Amino acid sequence: MVKVYKALIGIFLIFLYFSPVKALEKPEVFIPEENSKLLLDEFSFVSGKFTDYLIVYSPENNGIYFIWDVTSTYVESIPSEALKKDNKILENFLFYLKGLNYTKKKFDNNLNIDISNEPQHSKDGKLTAKIIPYQGKQIISLVRTSDNKELAKLFIFKNREWIILTPSGYYSASDFAGKYLNVKLGDKVYKMDDFEKVFYRPDIVEAALEGKSISELKFPNIKLPDIKNETKYNMIVTEVLSNFPFEKAGGKIWDIIYSLNGKTFYESTNKDLAKEFSEYIKSLPAGSYEMTLIREGRKITTTINLPNISSTPRLGITILTIENNPQFYFLEALKNVSSREDLKNVAQLLEIAKALSPEWADIYYNLGLVYEELSYYDKAAENFSKYVDFVKDKNSVEAKNMTFRIEENRKKYEKLEYIKKRMxxxxxxxxxxxxxxxxxxxxxxxxxxxxxxxxxxxxxxxxxxxxxxxxxxxxxxxxxxxxxxxxxxxxxxxxxxxxxxxxxxxxxxxxxxxxxxxxxxxxxxxxxxxxxxxxxxxxxxxxxxxxxxxxxxxxxxxxxxxxxxxxxxxxxxxxxxxxxxxxxxxxxxxxxxxxxxx
Structure with a gap:
């Protein structure tokens, strides 16, 4: 069974209109069920009474450690492979382990450490960390030992993103994990993007971890989005034939067709948009026409030369009508991945989601994983490189590990091409x-x-x-x-x-x-x-x-x-x-x- 690949659920590309809210109820910040499916399936504590660092090990992704600094609001991830290849990373990891009670059980990389699913206690006895169930998965709950009051929950996702969430809804998170969160107010659910300035408060999370008193959230007079349910459709190019008008005009696979000859096809309400476009193409006489495409979130305008109507195909492309809804394609990508053909379908769905929302960093990470599994090493390196562009700290362990992975994929691509030549x-x-x-x-x-x-x-x-x-x-x-x-x-x-x-x-x-x-x-x-x-x-x-x-x-x-x-x-x-x-x-x-x- 091929591993299910990671995906982040993000912002709907939708039209919003705003209306004032007279009475605001206390909101509930939570991770919806579709996003909780992306949490780690399996992890355990590294045993020992912890001081500043609570360490978690997951066997997923060839083994990875997560180090939660319980005195602040940061979680670091270290792949097991990195411990074997980088002495500096190993040295840092040994520092994190300092203070834990080691056993003589040999577990990983010649380190005498043990793992457990039992609650772990801090050395001073003030904190207890527990693994608890959450929507069919498991998360970590950090509680105050004296009264068993929960201070925060730690959510760890398959793609190594993380969220620390307090009972009051304040949170700290890795660069892109905030999009996993929703806010429920009354009977309406909203994306966290509309409330990020209110709830993204690492300072308050840190205070909560220190056990300080936090006043209840007070809402300013804000306007909340009321989401329209009208579905919008776009057209995406899924195949481009060589030496045909579309390619000659600079068009590429996964381009979204915005307009042709002044007629707009973007965000249409017609679910048969591809058929409408094909009929329109047939109606145009031979000649030069202005065409606008959307590529990586930017509009590109070019001139396309259409041949006579008798020429088939006139553009030399295959097009697909898609909903203007990246979340739909993320969720579809997570279903029934059990064969190579399934992986190719996942790649296509993620490419569609990327075309709709090229600013989502995790899309590039996901595509890199899928293309790596498919042995499309050049595409894997390309998407991992795009992902690194989004990582803020280029000196972080994550950025360094990803750079190493990019180079490995490039080397594999070169070797594969060499073997083909030798064939x-x-x-x-x-x-x-x-x-x-x-x-x-x-x-x-x-x-x-x-x-x-x-x-x-x-x-x-x-x-x-x-x-x-x-x-x-x-x-x-x-x-x-x-x-x-x-x-x-x-x-x-x-x-x-x-x-x-x-x-x-x-x-x-x-x-x-x-x-x-x-x-x-x-x-x-x-x-x-x-x-x-x-x-x-x-x-x-x-x-x-x-x-x-x-x-x-x-x-x-x-x-x-x-x-x-x-x-x-x-x-x-x-x-x-x-x-x-x-x-x-x-x-x-x-x-x-x-x-x-x-």
Whole structure:
């Protein structure tokens, strides 16, 4: 099961209007249920009577420590990996541990520490820290031992953000965690953004932790937002074709289309906005038009040249109608993440949320995590870099750890590209077709096409060259196939790739032709510099020898969508006269092959 990825829930992009409130009730500051799902699933205390620092350990994210300075309003996070790689961080951590009662149990990084879910007490006996349940998760409650009065709660989230919240609603938080909070007043719930100046009071939180008396909150005469429920829609670009008008005009994937030719499509009430836009495009004659896009929160105006109406597609893009509601896409991104395809859907949802609200730092962090898991290392580094731009203290442990992660992703990207290059060199068209090479790499050969993209040479060509060199003979059908289709595109997906190709051959059991559909699925192991390849083949019979063109046309239509890797490997027998039955398979699966890219 792939880990659920982190996301922050932030400001709705909505229209607000204001009305005076005559009588204000005492507000309730809380974390709504949808945001509490983002809290850590598991953590424990580092055992020992604490003085200034209460230490928590979570096994999530490969292990991470959280140090709460109970004399102030700050929580620091330290990944376990950082303790092993940075002596300075380890030295600071040992300082935090000073004063705890160590046990002889070896737990992490050769440190003799123990963990526990039992309440922990301060050395002077005045404070007690407890792990308590909260909306299906767990949080920390810090209480005064003498009367068991709660001083504050500590909420820790999966993305290492944190909130310290007092019973009166005052809070201190990490840079972006305040957006997790809501304020309930009467029967209405508001985002914390409208009340941040009232409730974000680290000074009051610090006073509360010291046990000082805090007067009750007094409200000024403020105006509260009354949220309209009308849904607004936008259009986002999810695919851009090369050398088409949209790309030539400077458009990019994940752009939001604001307007075209003076007609605005942004924040429309039409839920079929994409259809409306498509119809509008059809109505425009060929010519140059002004187009405005929204990218990273900024408007970009450009000129797009539309071809004649007969040209399809006219813009060269795929568009999607989306709600102008980032929270919706955050919540959708958290659901049912259990496969690689699910992760790709998560990435798309987060990209949509980023396009709607590019100022949310955590979106970039989330995307970095997802792209890292997908082995899109260049995109991971790019989004982590954007996240670091939002971190205020560039010398903080968080910023340093993220910088290290960025460099690791860049190195992985460079290594992956190097292995791809070696694939072409080691398994390339320049390799000799003698028996040693043939039996080492089979009929798989790669090359670069004219646009410098990696393609696979038609195996029919490889087979023909092998026959010529080693047996001084040829087969006409190898020539027919290789001359029609000399190579096939290789579709890379991070560390994975696939090639779909086909051939038309005579059926030895009849006087007809058969179509053979092939699928190669590859996986690059960057640790061992090897390529693991699985091959699938499906044969379709009954094509006339008199119509070779039709057989090729049918094969070309089927190859892109045929589910070769999803059909069960069932077989059946053919009876040909009195001969021994011939065994055929719906799907032929070759043994998995592993090639060393030396």
């Amino acid at each position: 072409v060199e080691v398994m390339g068209e320049k390799q000799d077709y003698d028996e040693v090479i043939y039996y080492k790499y089979g009929n798989i050969r790669f090359k670069y096409d004219k646009s410098n993209q990696i393609v696979m040479i038609n195996p029919a060509f490889t087979e023909q060259e092998f026959l010529k060199k080693n047996f001084e003979r040829t087969w006409v059908w190898w020539d027919i196939n290789s001359k029609r289709l000399p190579f096939f595109p290789v579709k890379f997906d991070g560390r994975y790739f696939e090639v779909r190709y086909f051939g038309v051959f005579p059926d030895i059991m009849s006087n007809n032709l058969k179509i053979s559909l092939f699928l190669i699925k590859g996986e690059i192991n960057m640790d061992t510099s090897t390529v693991k390849i699985s091959k699938f083949r499906h044969d379709i019979y009954g094509y006339s020898r008199d119509n070779v063109e039709e057989a090729f046309r049918q094969a070309n239509n089927m190859i892109s969508t045929f589910k070769l890797d999803e059909i069960e490997d069932s077989k059946y027998e053919l009876l040909i006269g009195t001969e021994k039955p011939i065994e055929r398979h719906l799907i032929w699966r070759n043994p998995i092959e592993v090639y060393k890219i030396e």
